[in-house]
Amino acid sequence: MKDPIPKAALQDPRLRVIFDSFNHLTGKDLIGCFDPLAMWNADRAIVAHGLEADPVFFYGNRMALQCFEMDFDAFVRLPSRLSAEPLARPLRARLLDEVTRRGYVDNYCGVRIASSGNRFTISDGTVWNLVDAMGVCHGQAATFVIQPDQPAP
Secondary structure: OOOOOOOHHHHHHHHHHHHHHHHHHHHHOOOOOHHHHHHHHHHHOEEEEEOOOEEEEEEHHHHHEEEEHHHHHOOOEEEHHOOOOHHHHHHHHHHHHHHHHOEEEEEEEEEOOOOOOEEEEEEEEEEEEEEEEOOOOEEEEEEEEEEEEEEOO
């Protein structure tokens, strides 16, 4: 039996900001037309963190939770910096600074770490600022795929 989809994964109003800001900044479609269930079931990981001093994830879709080996409740308590290994965190921080300046970065790849300690390689990533129609920033988001059959270095 599949785990039920957490209500917050479908009802958070920032889901629309994730969708709209991706489409606006990149000129591409994240998932076609806006549908929280389609975001949840996308064949790419989609994650987003807020604006806290130490930003915490507020969203991770089904694919992201599988990659990070976490349930939704645990994932949305995770400071996003902990998604990367300690030695990779300065590079990740520079990437996020570049996203802040440019709006988004495409073709990102890197290594992330699951709750079990397993490392996995992400590719074809886009990281973008979450900016609503009024110009208010809500954080940053990313979408990526996992490199199949390639263990992380």
